[in-house]
Amino acid sequence: MPDYVVGIDLGGTKIMGAVVDAKGKMVSRVMKLTQAERGPVPVLDRIVDVIKEAVSASAGGPADRKRIGMDNIAAIGIGSPGPLDPDKGIVVFTPNLPGWRDIHVVEYVEKATGKKVFMDNDVKVGVLGEQAFGAGRGVRTLIGLFVGTGIGGGVIIRGKLHRGFSKQAGELGHTVIDYKGPKCGCGQSGCLEAMASRQAMCRKIAEQVKAGKETVIRETDPMQITTRMMVDALRKKDKVVTDVMTDALEILGIGIASISHVVSPEMVIIGGGIVDALDDEMMDVIVNSAKKRALPLVMDNVKFVRASLGEDAGVLGASVLARQGLTGER
């Protein structure tokens, strides 16, 4: 079997691709803008371009690196925003890519490259990457939560991405926190995502600004509040921002507790831009809340760690997806 696979991380803004060996070493890594506004087919073509360029780039390395060509690529893995059907290889719909409705990504890329292609949800693939090559290395059962505009997650059980019957398992952002709580983008009420995502934090901060509360933030439009502003305000001990974020992180901990009662992970990996920017003291707010809200037997000895692969989690996870797909493990 050829030693390499290509991992692709398809995002609304950019497409990343890497040629990856079995140990998670990236022998090349390329990036292109997605240009999502041009519609599905141009984006699919750009995915194929990224694959080809990643392979070419890996072939052009130092002399001590063996030449890698398409023949050395065993398969391709793709992490894509969803919802998607991983078995059929179809992106059903995604707010991040305008005009995408039932797009047969896997079929298109397989035809264009002649390789087996495997696809799953981008965040779940990222959690798989962290489990294989990042913060979760060697851990068999873990959950990962990524706090961004929304909250994405993934569940690894016995070393594999848990997909469940619908292949949609691991939608951790839609864990209920307050069944009569704020509306979520999914249409429900009081989901974790509606209460502890960056968007939820910004909304609450903006409300306080509008209400005339004393804070270093001046924006009344939540969309204008950046991660940078929030982290600066935290450093300045701004009460409004500190309180809003503490509440949100406590709620994140409660969600982790609730999920842990179901899954009982050995490790909880937490990532995403806003979390990456937090100091350890704020991270402890999450951990302490989770420990306080869970049955001690479930939470004893559970490790809480930061995601460690940054933006490489996607391509590395996609490489694992490709390998597991080939061996029928996934």
Add this chain to the structure above:
Amino acid sequence: MPDYVVGIDLGGTKIMGAVVDAKGKMVSRVMKLTQAERGPVPVLDRIVDVIKEAVSASAGGPADRKRIGMDNIAAIGIGSPGPLDPDKGIVVFTPNLPGWRDIHVVEYVEKATGKKVFMDNDVKVGVLGEQAFGAGRGVRTLIGLFVGTGIGGGVIIRGKLHRGFSKQAGELGHTVIDYKGPKCGCGQSGCLEAMASRQAMCRKIAEQVKAGKETVIRETDPMQITTRMMVDALRKKDKVVTDVMTDALEILGIGIASISHVVSPEMVIIGGGIVDALDDEMMDVIVNSAKKRALPLVMDNVKFVRASLGEDAGVLGASVLARQGLTGER
């Protein structure tokens, strides 16, 4: 390998035992009162008595049944109230059995019988029984919820009881519904158990009686309200009882939705005395709430069914636990 195992269901009131073949056929079934007030050792001895009597009873069957003796018993499975440590075979503590603290059940029964013994939480073992021989036959990934005084549950993933890192996974009664909600027995707030168990329903009905609301129920003490009274009141279209129970069943559905986002089961099995007594219309309250509160892709085509083994779920599940334990599958 001998063809039979013994399944034991240890309860606060009674101990049930059965000799069970590989297809889930009980060739004998015996019951003794637990007499929990006599303390741990007498109860352990009664478990051993039940095992021996179940084997003797199976040996005394009709002429066309082959004689079964202790030599034909491959292993013993026990479902016990928890919390417990299934690996060490220790019941850590349990409110149902006074004086039980770190009781080495497995070791005791192994010494007394000379057989391998496997133990897990009674409700989880019951879900395993339903999966193997009851409502969930042939279904690989499912969740089970049993509504009683509390709410117990279990998660089956790929045909096995999911235990997770702590071996305590599947504590579905402690799924969060309302993070600022009513106190739960576990010390947290707004758990499913605190809001949708029989106890929670009775508490709310009693409050309404005290408040002078018009209802056929007369009891102001929640402990005096029986399942029979509640079901009779439902039949009489009693508004107080109907409203309280509808709210509780909707909340149960919300809990199922939240859990399903994590696990994505193919089937949801619902049981327990109060649920068994509900008509199909009230069962639909649970199903409709779960479907309304979950992402459609997760909940599409999920089957909602009633538990079908009644009080035999425990001994049958314990027999599966024993067999899986022997083959290292569990």
